[in-house]
Amino acid sequence: MYKLITAVLFFFSLNVFANEVNSHSNLTNYLEKIRTQNDIPAMAVAVITSGEVGYIKGFGYVDEQLTEPTTDESLFRIASISKLFTAQAIMKLVEQEKLSLNDEVGQYLQAFKRFHITIKQLLTHSSGLSDMIKPVSFDEGRSVKSYLDLVSETIPRENESNSFEYSDTNFNILGAVISSVTGKSYEEFIYGNILKPAKVRKSNFYDGKNAYLSETNPTYKGKLIDQIDQRPYDLAFNPSEGLVSNVYDLSQWLKLTLGNDPSILKKQTYEAMLDPQVKTTWGEVYMALGWQVYRNEDGNVARHPGSIRGYKSLVLAYPENKNAIILLTNSSDTPRWEIAESITEILKQNSEW
Template identity: 65%
Template structure:
């Protein structure tokens, strides 16, 4: 094995190795400066270049005493990045002819039989459903069924969908549809059909039997949030924000997604998910099927940020070149777009991307 490693190293031009090391060092130094400047206790970053994981690192510490360093396997609440997993699950069921995108939700959930909302409208946040129902602590024993009952009561009388309105509720309803159609709980379906094929061994959802919790505690400007101010773990919100993961696991899933790997979806389905469907209220950004899409300097960018109290995260991808970055933090004041720009500019300047 030692000889093999030496042979591999000798087969790579010295300048290439040196440039890679210099880029990594430059990037790590800059990222650490941003972390310290913004009082972010814990941060993890992964970078994918041409479909391969080329950089993965943790910054800061998991504990107040700064004895346990953050690494690529440190677990965070990834918040709304979870929606990408829910969207992939829906598209898997579309491929199996168990769901039709233009079919009304009432076909799959009896409590919505009088609604004209479609699956595609849920995926693109154009259903007209607002986030009037908030998550509650698990100790209150609210079931998914009772949550759906509250959502039904909150629907406007003439609910036929409308222009874009970002809403967690859309994806929570999609999670219930996944469970109804597959016969499994939402969490079990995602584990068997996405997490397991992606080899995401450390990732999972909070539920009544398997309690996954973030190793990183939520903060704002370096201070821990009081218990009363923290976002509750709510089973009915798992499809929109519940996945607990790390950059190591997410990078495995994302490399498969960027490659159009058949273990998750058919090649055409990946492409379909990246077609603009609905213009958002965020400038020239469009909703695909789960993904948020826009163009920049002739590049197509597909992204999804995540944000709940005390956590901010981001997945930003360039599907054509199969480049991507993953950012997880336990701070509400993380400058995600500044960090994304730093990473992108550094890699482009060093001809990495």
């Protein structure tokens, strides 16, 4: 009987392994096919299944000479996925009772004293603020304070809007609040309280001095975007779009987040960040606290896409079963929603999700 049970278990394990190999092979073939069809020079994908990284791989090359293959540690500009880190940092300060979501921004930033804009409104893109001020090159020497002053000058004195308007400005201001409250730079606080606990290997922000620049170059229709047309690195925009990262580091952070790991936040805080707050203009999608949330046939979904000139990215998570997809590319033409849907279908067909 013991030998029979052992044989059955061994046979079952082989079948599971074979299905896993088959699904991963199908996934790799599909991803490489869609990469070449869409002229995506470099792409990296990580899949988290039941809280563990089940698949992670780089595709294509990071250089024009096609000599350096993309890996799971190749650095990309992840664009607006950066906002999720800013949101977690704000919630860390809420846990520490150093600020409240209902506090007005003017309590922490002099430039916004005359406006009744709350921290929560910034987190949910319901402050009424638009992206009137654009990023500039670090070499131009514009300080974060100068940026904030420019923003405050564009706000109507009677600004009272509570309607949804997605805006980088909201999160750039949150970054300045973090710095004001902690007495540290935004970048230092994020690294010490989120990136370091996640044990990232390479991720960080460019600060004008360090080497944290993307290893992949921005492209459009397979062609490198001219330097003059590339999105500049601007310190004031680090909280909304500045993190330079890779799928390995992001998968380690997302594992902790989906697992409600206390090294970053408390369980109730993670859960509170997923509560729908403000209806967006994107169908049935709601803004939660940083996350964009909705329901589909697979349950609750939490997401955040990222897009700047020459880069497209996506984090798509199913918090209830701790499944997630991370996609990073250096192309403006990436069909990221189609890719995420196809990844999900491939895994579901093989009963991995």
